Amino acid sequence: MRDLTNDILELIRRTSTDLPPDVEQALGAARQRETQGSAARGALDTILENVTLARRDSSPICQDTGTPIFIVRYPAGWSTRALRAQIREAIAQATKKAYLRPNAVDSLSGKNSGNNLGDDTFPTIHFEEVEGKTLTIDLLLKGGGSENVCAQYSLPHTGLGAGRDLEGVRRVVLDAVHQAQGQGCAPGVLGIAIGGDRGSSYMASKEALLRPLDDVNPDRALADLEARILRETNELGIGPMGFGGKTTVLGVKACGLHRLPASFFVSVSYMCWACRRRRMIADGDAVRYSDRSDP
Numbered sequence: 688m689r690d691l692t693n694d695i696l697e698l699i700r701r702t703s704t705d706l707p708p709d710v711e712q713a714l715g716a717a718r719q720r721e722t723q724g725s726a727a728r729g730a731l732d733t734i735l736e737n738v739t740l741a742r743r744d745s746s747p748i749c750q751d752t753g754t755p756i757f758i759v760r761y762p763a764g765w766s767t768r769a770l771r772a773q774i775r776e777a778i779a780q781a782t783k784k785a786y787l788r789p790n791a792v793d794s795l796s797g798k799n800s801g802n803n804l805g806d807d808t809f810p811t812i813h814f815e816e817v818e819g820k821t822l823t824i825d826l827l828l829k830g831g832g833s834e835n836v837c838a839q840y841s842l843p844h845t846g847l848g849a850g851r852d853l854e855g856v857r858r859v860v861l862d863a864v865h866q867a868q869g870q871g872c873a874p875g876v877l878g879i880a881i882g883g884d885r886g887s888s889y890m891a892s893k894e895a896l897l898r899p900l901d902d903v904n905p906d907r908a909l910a911d912l913e914a915r916i917l918r919e920t921n922e923l924g925i926g927p928m929g930f931g932g933k934t935t936v937l938g939v940k941a942c943g944l945h946r947l948p949a950s951f952f953v954s955v956s957y958m959c960w961a962c963r964r965r966r967m968i969a970d971g972d973a974v975r976y977s978d979r980s981d982p
């Protein structure tokens with residue numbers, strides 16, 4: 688089995704220092720929409736300048752380089768134990784090279800491990816065996832400020848008048864964005880999971896954030912829901928960094944999961960403007976990287 692440590696290190700460097708083009712374009716389009724001289728436009732100017740400098744200098748886009756979340760799809764024959772060790776080694780090297788800030792803190796002692804390695808849950812790594820011969824690794828760097836404003840609802844929700852249907856989903860998602868205002872570094876991207884249990888629902892909502900902003904949900908009802916929530920969240924007037932303005936959300940990505948008859952969870956993963964995601968594809972001896980993590 689091939690050692691992918693250096694390739695994963697490069698995946699981390701690209702993810703931390705180079706915003707995907709679809710996100711940068713969406714930020715650019717948002718800037719054009721905001722009024723000349725407004726605080727919203729000024730915030731987007733600063734964000735876009737920062738993105739350009741980070742790419743040029745190979746330095747992190749944001750000082751918080753986030754929780755690294757890896758989703759590894761591997762063909763039969765690969766050892767997940769060896770892959771986990773390679774990912775962890777790459778994380779430690781990336782921290783030494785300052786592509787990542789040391790972010791792993793022991794919750795009981797408050798001690799920072801200094802190399803972004805904690806117990807087996809830090810970094811987060813999910814494995815799935817797949818058909819074929821291609822291994823893919825998707826990486827999402829999830830900022831802490833945006834993670835703090837994620838929300839999970841159990842429907843029905845009497846206070847919000849949200850029942851167990853897509854209208855109920857719409858109501859709670861708008862509430863989550865309303866509650867997040869001024870925090871989480873808008874404009875962000877919403878990953879929404881409908882159903883599942885509390886754990887699978889949150890994970891699916893994070894995986895939804897890997898979808899490119901310009902893709903269209905193949906499920907017609909979800910595509911309509913995404914478009915409506917995008918429109919309505921941008922009518923809330925929260926704006927970039929909460930300064931007011933026309934752009935609060937850059938994209939909405941939703942998915943549905945099976946659930947128990949007794950439960951109806953809606954998980955909203957909020958991703959800040961620093962929507963850092965990348966894919967690595969290993970095919971035989973060839974390794975390539977993609978800005979897109981299409982399902």
Ligand code: SF4
Pocket residue numbers: 749750751752753829830831832833834871872959960961
């Ligand atoms: S929420 Fe995102 S943009 Fe804001 S500080 Fe954290 S990583 Fe940076």
